[in-house]
Amino acid sequence: MTERFVYDVPVRWSDMDAYGHVNNARFLTLYEEARVAMFFVGARKHGLGSFEEGIVIARHEIDYLRPVDYGDPVRVEMWISEVRAAAFTVSYELYDGDVLASRAKSVCVPYHLAQGHPRRLSEAEREFLRPYVAS
Amino acid sequence: MTERFVYDVPVRWSDMDAYGHVNNARFLTLYEEARVAMFFVGARKHGLGSFEEGIVIARHEIDYLRPVDYGDPVRVEMWISEVRAAAFTVSYELYDGDVLASRAKSVCVPYHLAQGHPRRLSEAEREFLRPYVAS
Amino acid sequence: MTERFVYDVPVRWSDMDAYGHVNNARFLTLYEEARVAMFFVGARKHGLGSFEEGIVIARHEIDYLRPVDYGDPVRVEMWISEVRAAAFTVSYELYDGDVLASRAKSVCVPYHLAQGHPRRLSEAEREFLRPYVAS
Amino acid sequence: MTERFVYDVPVRWSDMDAYGHVNNARFLTLYEEARVAMFFVGARKHGLGSFEEGIVIARHEIDYLRPVDYGDPVRVEMWISEVRAAAFTVSYELYDGDVLASRAKSVCVPYHLAQGHPRRLSEAEREFLRPYVAS
Numbered sequence: 001m002t003e004r005f006v007y008d009v010p011v012r013w014s015d016m017d018a019y020g021h022v023n024n025a026r027f028l029t030l031y032e033e034a035r036v037a038m039f040f041v042g043a044r045k046h047g048l049g050s051f052e053e054g055i056v057i058a059r060h061e062i063d064y065l066r067p068v069d070y071g072d073p074v075r076v077e078m079w080i081s082e083v084r085a086a087a088f089t090v091s092y093e094l095y096d097g098d099v100l101a102s103r104a105k106s107v108c109v110p111y112h113l114a115q116g117h118p119r120r121l122s123e124a125e126r127e128f129l130r131p132y133v134a135s
Numbered sequence: 136m137t138e139r140f141v142y143d144v145p146v147r148w149s150d151m152d153a154y155g156h157v158n159n160a161r162f163l164t165l166y167e168e169a170r171v172a173m174f175f176v177g178a179r180k181h182g183l184g185s186f187e188e189g190i191v192i193a194r195h196e197i198d199y200l201r202p203v204d205y206g207d208p209v210r211v212e213m214w215i216s217e218v219r220a221a222a223f224t225v226s227y228e229l230y231d232g233d234v235l236a237s238r239a240k241s242v243c244v245p246y247h248l249a250q251g252h253p254r255r256l257s258e259a260e261r262e263f264l265r266p267y268v269a270s
Numbered sequence: 271m272t273e274r275f276v277y278d279v280p281v282r283w284s285d286m287d288a289y290g291h292v293n294n295a296r297f298l299t300l301y302e303e304a305r306v307a308m309f310f311v312g313a314r315k316h317g318l319g320s321f322e323e324g325i326v327i328a329r330h331e332i333d334y335l336r337p338v339d340y341g342d343p344v345r346v347e348m349w350i351s352e353v354r355a356a357a358f359t360v361s362y363e364l365y366d367g368d369v370l371a372s373r374a375k376s377v378c379v380p381y382h383l384a385q386g387h388p389r390r391l392s393e394a395e396r397e398f399l400r401p402y403v404a405s
Numbered sequence: 406m407t408e409r410f411v412y413d414v415p416v417r418w419s420d421m422d423a424y425g426h427v428n429n430a431r432f433l434t435l436y437e438e439a440r441v442a443m444f445f446v447g448a449r450k451h452g453l454g455s456f457e458e459g460i461v462i463a464r465h466e467i468d469y470l471r472p473v474d475y476g477d478p479v480r481v482e483m484w485i486s487e488v489r490a491a492a493f494t495v496s497y498e499l500y501d502g503d504v505l506a507s508r509a510k511s512v513c514v515p516y517h518l519a520q521g522h523p524r525r526l527s528e529a530e531r532e533f534l535r536p537y538v539a540s
Contacts, residue, residue, distance in 0.1 A: 010280050013306040014299050014430065016423040018475075019248075023419060024192040025167050028160035029284050036283040057159040062195045070423075113154075145415050148441040149293060149434050153286040153340075160284065164419050171418040205288075289518075294462040295433035302430050327429040330467045383424075 002134035005042065007034040008073040021067040028060060031092055031104050034076035038090075039108075048128050054111035056118070058087065066101040068094075074101070080132045081105065086120045088129060137269035140177065142169040143208040156202040163195060166227055166239050169211035173225075174243075183263050189246035191253070193222065201236040203229075209236070215267045221245065221255045223264060272404035275312065277304040278343040291337040298330060301362055301374050304346035308360075309378075318398050324381035326388070328357065336371040338364075344371070350402045356380065356390045358399060407539035410447065412439040413478040426472040433465060436497055436509050439481035443495075444513075453533050459516035461523070463492065471506040473499075479506070485537045491515065491525045493534060 009030045017023035022030075039051040068074060075095040082089040087109050094102040109118050110125065121129075144165045152158035157165075174186040203209060210230040217224040222244050229237040244253050245260065256264075279300045287293035292300075309321040338344060345365040352359040357379050364372040379388050380395065391399075414435045422428035427435075444456040473479060480500040487494040492514050499507040514523050515530065526534075 012299065012303055013310070014302060014422060014428060017419060018421040018423065018425045020423045024195070025160070025163035025419065028163055029282065032160050032284060033282055040283070057199055059199065060159070060195070060197045064192055064194065147434065147438055148445070149287060149295065149437060151288040152284060153288065153290045155288045158284060164417065167419060168417055175418070294465070295430070295437050298430035298433055327469055329469065330429070330465070332465045334462055334464065 002079060003131045005034075005038045005078045005132060007037045007076050007078070009033045009076055010073045011068065011070055013070050016070050021069055024062075024064060027062055027064070027068075027094070027102055027104070030074060030094065031060075031062075031076065031106070034078060034092065035090060035106065038078055043128055046128055048124055050110070050122060050125060054113040056109045056111045057106055058109050059107040060104065062102060062104040064102050066096065066099055068096045068101050072097070078132070079134045080129045081135060083121070083126065083129060083133060086110065086118050088121065137214060138266045140169075140173045140213045140267060142172045142211050142213070144168045144211055145208045146203065146205055148205050151205050156204055159197075159199060162197055162199070162203075162229070162237055162239070165209060165229065166195075166197075166211065166241070169213060169227065170225060170241065173213055178263055181263055183259055185245070185257060185260060189248040191244045191246045192241055193244050194242040195239065197237060197239040199237055201231065201234055203231045203236050207232070213267070214269045215264045216240065216270060218256070218261065218264060218268060221253050223256065272349060273401045275304075275308045275348045275402060277307045277346050277348070279303045279346055280343045281338065281340055283340050286340050291339055294332075294334060297332055297334070297338075297364070297372055297374070300344060300364065301330075301332075301346065301376070304348060304362065305360060305376065308348055313398055316398055318394055320380070320392060320395060324383040326379045326381045327376055328379050329377040330374065332372060332374040334372050336366065336369055338366045338371050342367070348402070349404045350399045351375065351405060353391070353396065353399060353403060356388050358391065407484060408536045410439075410443045410483045410537060412442045412481050412483070414438045414481055415478045416473065416475055418475050421475050426474055429467075429469060432467055432469070432473075432499070432507055432509070435479060435499065436465075436467075436481065436511070439483060439497065440495060440511065443483055448533055451533055453529055455515070455527060455530060459518040461514045461516040462511055463514050464512040465509065467507060467509040469507050471501065471504055473501045473506050477502070483537070484539045485534045486510065486540060488526070488531065488534060488538060491523050493526065 015022045015026045043051050077093045079091055081091040090106045092104045110121055112119050150157045150161045178186050212228045214226055215223055216226040225241045227239040245256055247254050285292045285296045313321050347363045349361055351361040360376045362374045380391055382389050420427045420431045448456050482498045484496055485493055486496040495511045497509045515526055517524050
């Protein structure tokens with residue numbers, strides 16, 4: 001059984017651009033809020049601070065399915081779609097009410113910020129990811 | 136001979152996040168500035184206002200190769216990597232000095248904003264894209 | 271008895287700047303979120319849509335008392351500190367937990383967006399403001 | 406003879422909000438860009454790095470005179486309108502072409518970031534400010 005990490009992200013009035021919809025670039029900030037909630041705040045509750053000390057984004061992919069407007073929070077559902085030795089992929093779905101408005105993927109690389117190079121996932125990190133792994 | 140549309144995008148101090156580098160989500164805003172310069176301001180100089188009246192982003196892909204810091208403007212080079220009946224793909228390279236720091240692609244869909252549906256590329260639009268088409 | 275309009279504004283990770291605190295310019299966006307909640311969303315519930323159709327900001331003043339970090343939402347408390355024929359002033363206090371972190375004032379001018387000029391407050395607007403008026 | 410520090414700040418397409426003008430909160434970011442150019446980049450050229458290591462903003466005032474739209478860079482002119490033992494005030498005018506679109510003031514406090522408390526202006530800092538002092 002795979003779990004999803006679900007997080008409501010409030011939309012700000014200032015997220016809209018001159019077209020009156022949430023700006024497409026700003027979606028990455030909404031996804032970031034959800035990712036930070038899972039890997040910084042959420043992981044910290046499991047005693048795991050190593051993600052917060054360094055995850056580097058190697059790649060994002062975002063598909064836009066429906067425009068999103070200012071109003072209720074959007075719901076971001078996340079799972080882990082790939083785990084490699086020194087990288088993992090977060091997959092997201094972003095819902096506006098019941099409507100799937102966007103999908104995204106982020107390739108995340110654990111990083112020694114102090115030493116300035118990528119590193120392998122630790123066993124504690126793999127343990128944290130495990131319930132969310134799905135293809 | 137294929138041309139590239141080249142545009143310098145100034146980096147703002149506020150583009151940096153708490154890690155002291157340009158925030159990964161903010162790269163999409165830097166790419167957006169370059170895309171707007173090409174398809175709104177640049178196309179308008181060719182008497183072509185139809186992109187400005189409606190392009191919808193269907194998809195972005197971004198690869199992060201090197202961190203970028205506050206300082207000199209970054210240089211974005213753009214070309215058209217695919218043209219279909221009702222969509223085209225912009226490819227980008229983002230240079231920090233001589234260093235290729237990021238690559239991206241955006242799938243763009245011409246849109247009737249008033250009527251609320253996608254539309255085919257016009258002949259004038261195809262003409263504008265032609266010099267930049269490369270695979 | 272004067273009421274305050276109280277609104278919790280979530281702080282985003284991306285609100286932090288390179289110093290690791292919420293950026294001072296971003297406070298205006300947090301205040302904006304609260305103001306929009308009162309004058310757009312809140313007023314609409316009272317059947318009053320005229321603020322949403324046009325308020326222009328003539329002036330902001332912001333005092334910074336304590337740094338704010340990413341974490342829990344901040345609480346913004348608002349009241350109306352001045353009402354004139356064609357302008358009113360919103361006063362704010364921003365609390366981080368129990369700590370007063372910032373104070374601000376915004377001079378707001380009702381505006382005919384279509385006709386492009388300021389206008390006087392309507393009686394319905396004065397009625398909406400009345401419970402919040404305090405010096 | 407008083408000098409003004411003059412700096413052109415490019416306006417981004419994403420600085421516009423749903424009303425199609427540069428968002429009022431975003432003006433503080435435009436002013437910030439100019440201030441950073443003067444006190445971080447500019448002062449560094451005079452061998453003065455102490456502002457960059459710590460200036461805290463105690464207060465902003467902004468007056469909005471004319472809306473600003475996406476297009477050419479705005480020109481920010483800055484001078485120092487007050488110098489006290491442990492604070493100074495930057496005054497700004499923001500021009501859109503020949504039109505004065507906004508005025509602002511920022512009270513800046515030199516700060517020991519490491520020790521966490523305000524400090525007095527150094528003699529080298531006073532020297533840097535001197536040519537720009539005007540009431």
